[in-house]
Amino acid sequence: MDRVISVSVGEVALKKGNRNFFEKKLLNQIKVATKDLGRPNVYRERGKMYVKANEDNLEALIKRVRKVFGIVHVSPGYKVNKEMKSIEKVSLKEIEEIRKTKEIGTFKVQCKRADKKFPLNSMEVARRVGGYILANTEGLNVDVHNPDIYIYVDIRDSAYIFSKKIKGYGGLPLGTNGRGLLLLSGGIDSPVAGFMIGKRGVSIEAVHYHSYPFTSERAEEKVKDLAKILSRYCGQIKLYSVNILNIQKEINKNCPSEEMTIISRRFMMRIAEKIARNNEIDCLITGESLGQVASQTMKGLNVTNSSVDIPVFRPLIGLDKTEITEIAQDIETFETSILPFEDCCTVFLPKHPVTRPKLDNIEKSEGSLDVDELIDNAVENMRIIDINI
C-alpha cells in the first residue's frame, strides 16, 4: 500500500488532439513544483496522473500540487494491489481515518474501472466494499443519493482509493500558451493580474521598477517575495529589475509636475516592450483596473497604451478592489502586498496628477526628453533575477 495524490485535470482533457502535449506539460509542472519536497515520483497511469507521497510530505505536497494550473482537484489516497481483500481493507481504513475528524452517518462507495478485465464490474466492487465497511463499523449506513461522504475506488493497473477532493485552480498548464511580461509592482493588483494570465497557460516573466536610492532595497525584496509566491503557480519567474531614477529626474526637471505619473507610466510600458521584444515575449500584463487611480482613467489608459505597439493584457480591468483583494487573499499574495515599502518614491509624485491627459500635450512634454537614450540606459543597467519555486 502506497500513499499517493491523485490529480484530476479539467480543460486539459478536452483538448483532444493535443491532450498528450498538455498532459506532458502538466506532468512536468508538477515535477517542478514538488522538486524540493524530495523529488516525488509523478506518473501517468491509464490517463490519470498521480504523485507518490509518504505520510511525512503528504500535506506539503497537496498544498503545492493543487496550485499547479490545469488541475481541477487533488485527492490524497492509497494505491493498493488489485485484489478485493486489499481494496476492502484500505477502504475501511480510509473511512475510519475520516471518522476521527468528522462526524459522518452515511457513505457511498463509487467505483470506476479503467481496467475492464477486472473480474468484478463497478457495481459489484462498490457493493462488496460497502458491505465490508458496514460489517466492520458501527453507526454507519449506506445512502446512494445523498451520502455524507464518498469512497472512490479506481481500478487501473493498481487500485486507487480516496475520499477527499481538494480544489485546484483549473486553467491550462503553464507554457501551453506563449509568454507574457508582467509589470510587477509591490501592490495588491499586479500579482493577481499575473496569476490570472498565468492560469491561461502563459509563462510569466516580470519587470519591476524602482528608484533606488530614493527607495529602499526592502521594496525590491518585497517584489521578490511576491514573485516567489507567484512562482508557486506560475513556475520559475525571470524578474527584470529596472532603476528608473534617472528617468524620473529628467521628467521632474523638464516636464510639468502634474504629468509626472503618466509620463513615468509611459516609460515603464516602453521599457517593458523593449524587454519583451529582446526576449521573444508576446504580450505585456498589467494590474490596471478602470478608474482605480488617476493614471487608470479611460483617458489615462489611452495615453499609456499608445506608448507601445504590443498587446497589453489587463485581466483586472473590470474588477472592483474588493474582488481583486479576495483573489489576492486566496492566492496568498495579499499579506505581502500590504507591507509598507513603496517602490516608486513619493518625492516625485505630484499632488494633483492629470486625470484626463491629452496625448498631444504629453507627447509635447516628452519632446524635451531623449526618450530612446533614457530607455536604452535603463535597460542596459537592469538586473535579472531568477525566482525559483
Place this chain on the structure above:
Amino acid sequence: MLVYLDNSATTRARDKVIDEMNIMLKRDYGNPSSLHRMGLNVEKRIKEARNIISDYLNVKKEEIFFTSGGTESNNLAIQGIINKYNKKGKHVITSKIEHSSVLNVFSKYEKMGYDVTYLDINNDGTINLEQFKKEIREDTILVSIMMVNNETGTIQPIEEVKKIIKGKNPEIKLHVDGVQAFSKIEFNINKLDVDTFSFSSHKIHGPKGIGGIYIKKDLNINPIFYGGNQEMGLRSGTENTPGIIGLGKAVDILRKSGRKEREEIKKLKNYFLTKVEENIDDIRINSFKDDRCSSHIANISFLNIKGEVLLHFLEDDDIYVSTGSACSSKEKTGSHVLKAMKLSDEEIEGAIRFSFSFYNTKEQIDYAIERLKERVEEIRDIMMR
C-alpha cells in the same frame, strides 16, 4: 570602506566575546540547573559574569538579574513595580521621549485605567522638571525616565529627578532605562539611588538576546512570567548561558578600557560635528555639543532633504546611519522624540542619527564627511525644481 555609524541600533560583538560564547556552545553547554559537574561548571561561570557586572556598576551581586534584553528589563521593572504598589495609587509619570518598550507598557496600563503623565520636553531635549514637580501627587507610585535618549543622545537629569521625588513623595519608585547610558556615560547607581535600572548587551559589543536589570535590594518585585524559578525566581527560563558569558566578557573589557575608549569616541564625534558644520550648510544639530549629550550619538537635521533618501544614498557608499522617520506619503511617521522637542516638520524629515563606537576611525569619519557632503548636495539638487 565600510563605515558603520549605527551603533545606537546595535554594535558589532568583540572577537573575545565571540570566543567565549563559542566555548559555551561547544564545550560548556551544560544546563546550570543540572546537578552534575557540567551543570555546576556553568553555574560558576554565570556567577563570575554576575560578579563582573555588579562590580562594574558598583552594586551588590544579588541586585543583578539577567533577562533577554532592554525590552524585557523595562517591562519587568515597570510591570513589577506597578503590580506591587498599585494599592497605594494608580498614577505614574514618564516622559514623551521614552523608548517604545517603556511607552507601550504605559499605554497598556493607561487602557487598564491607570493615570499616566507624559512629561513635556524642553527644546534642548531634556525633560521639563518644573512640570515634573507639579505633577507629583500623593497617589503617584512610579516614575520612569531614560538616562540617555536613544535618538538624540541627550542626557536626562536623573539626579534632579530623584531629588524632587525625595522632597515631594519619597515613597515613589524610580525606574531608569539605562540601555543607551550603560558604558556610554559616567554614572553611579548607588549615588543616584534609583530603584531599577535596565541595560542591554548588544549595545555594548556583546551578543543580542541578553541584557539585565539592577533591582535595589529588598524591592522584591514579582516576575512577569513563571516556570523553573531561575534568577532567584524572578526570571524563569533556562539561562542563556552563551549570552550571559558573552555579556560578562564585554563588561569585563569595559572594566579595563571603557574610559579610554569613551574618550576616543568623544574625540571622533567632536571631530565629526566640527567637520559637518564646516562643510554642509542648512543643518541643525539636535542635541548639546558638550557633555550634556552622550559621546556616542549625534543627531543632525539636513534641511531640504528626506532623511530616508539620504540614508539610502549613504548605504550605497557603504556608510550606515539611521533615521527616525520613514519616507511615506500616506502618514507622517516622524520621530516622536524630535516632535516632542518641537522641531519643524522639515527638520524632522531631514533628521539623521549618527552613532559611534571605538571601531570607528578618523579615516572613516573623513570618508563619511566627504560622501555626506556630496550626497546632500546631490539630493538637494534633485529635489529643487
